[in-house]
Amino acid sequence: MQARYHQYLLNFKKPAGTSRGVLHQKETWFILLEHEGKTGIGECGILRGLSADDRPGYEEKLRWTCQNIHLGLAVLYDELIEFPSIQFGLEMAFLSLASKHPFELFPSAFTRHEQGIPINGLIWMGDQASMRQQIDEKLHSGFHCIKLKIGAIDFHKELALLSFIRAHYSPEQIEIRVDANGAFSSNDVLDKLSQLSEFKIHSIEQPIAKGQIYEMANVCAQSPIPVALDEELIGVFSASDQEALLEQIKPQYIILKPSFVGGFKGSSQWIDIARKYKVGWWVTSALESNVGLNAIAQWAFMQNNPMPQGLGTGALYTNNFESPLEVKNGQLLYSTLPWNFSL
Numbered sequence: 001m002q003a004r005y006h007q008y009l010l011n012f013k014k015p016a017g018t019s020r021g022v023l024h025q026k027e028t029w030f031i032l033l034e035h036e037g038k039t040g041i042g043e044c045g046i047l048r049g050l051s052a053d054d055r056p057g058y059e060e061k062l063r064w065t066c067q068n069i070h071l072g073l074a075v076l077y078d079e080l081i082e083f084p085s086i087q088f089g090l091e092m093a094f095l096s097l098a099s100k101h102p103f104e105l106f107p108s109a110f111t112r113h114e115q116g117i118p119i120n121g122l123i124w125m126g127d128q129a130s131m132r133q134q135i136d137e138k139l140h141s142g143f144h145c146i147k148l149k150i151g152a153i154d155f156h157k158e159l160a161l162l163s164f165i166r167a168h169y170s171p172e173q174i175e176i177r178v179d180a181n182g183a184f185s186s187n188d189v190l191d192k193l194s195q196l197s198e199f200k201i202h203s204i205e206q207p208i209a210k211g212q213i214y215e216m217a218n219v220c221a222q223s224p225i226p227v228a229l230d231e232e233l234i235g236v237f238s239a240s241d242q243e244a245l246l247e248q249i250k251p252q253y254i255i256l257k258p259s260f261v262g263g264f265k266g267s268s269q270w271i272d273i274a275r276k277y278k279v280g281w282w283v284t285s286a287l288e289s290n291v292g293l294n295a296i297a298q299w300a301f302m303q304n305n306p307m308p309q310g311l312g313t314g315a316l317y318t319n320n321f322e323s324p325l326e327v328k329n330g331q332l333l334y335s336t337l338p339w340n341f342s343l
């Protein structure tokens with residue numbers, strides 16, 4: 001078996017506002033396996049400034065992985081415990097190599113074009129006018145669940161946006177999720193959550209910054225809005241540490257990004273622990289290209305979670321790979337369109 005890696009820069013159609021700044025490009029890496037005339041493709045979806053494996057030596061670790069591909073997936077996966085995005089890319093590549101079609105990793109009613117996956121419509125941070133325009137577009141496109149990134153503009157303007165939505169759409173018509181990306185202070189977070197709760201919010205992701213275990217546990221216990229942990233899961237590698245985290249904080253939900261938590265195996269480990277503590281969950285992509293998004297979507301479909309998933313990021317880039325993935329009426333669909341993957 002031969003293995004090589006390749007860097008690819010994805011260009012955003014419009015600057016993407018996050019609580020950590022505005023993104024214009026997204027770096028990603030691919031692992032390509034070749035064996036007996038077949039090719040396996042995996043994406044290592046690192047997100048600079050957030051991923052646990054955003055550290056010196058990332059490319060060297062990719063090179064080492066490809067040079068030692070003969071060790072096999074199980075051994076390499078364990079060796080890459082602190083490089084979850086490479087774990088995921090490698091896992092994806094081996095599944096791709098073993099599949100009849102390199103992009104159909106989990107054959108199902110989804111890949112047979114019979115069923116879609118309900119997803120949330122993502123509203124990026126920006127000024128009030130641009131966010132309202134995004135909201136209008138999502139609602140008119142048939143979404144029944146929208147997710148707003150909050151914490152970047154004036155809080156009262158964000159409340160005004162939520163008031164605008166609720167003036168036109170009831171909670172039964174539109175489910176609203178908000179994601180603070182840790183932007184709130186532990187001093188005033190409960191006051192802000194109280195104000196947000198007036199708009200019948202489904203959940204809030206990561207209201208305060210990660211690493212404040214006692215404070216986050218207090219928020220989860222007192223919040224009038226269910227709390228979902230997101231960044232809090234990053235860098236928590238062992239099952240014992242993961243269990244301790246959920247036992248201490250007691251969140252209502254966790255958000256699983258396979259590129260951040262060690263792929264399908266890592267995500268499944270979190271799900272098993274979440275079920276033990278009666279914690280809900282859903283799956284979200286992390287700005288991967290359509291290659292990674294495709295793998296995540298196929299796996300997510302197999303989990304039979306009826307909640308809207310966070311998989312609507314495929315149309316963000318000018319130079320994404322053409323794929324069968326399409327978003328229609330608030331669902332991610334696997335159409336009959338062909339793949340066009342070239343590096």
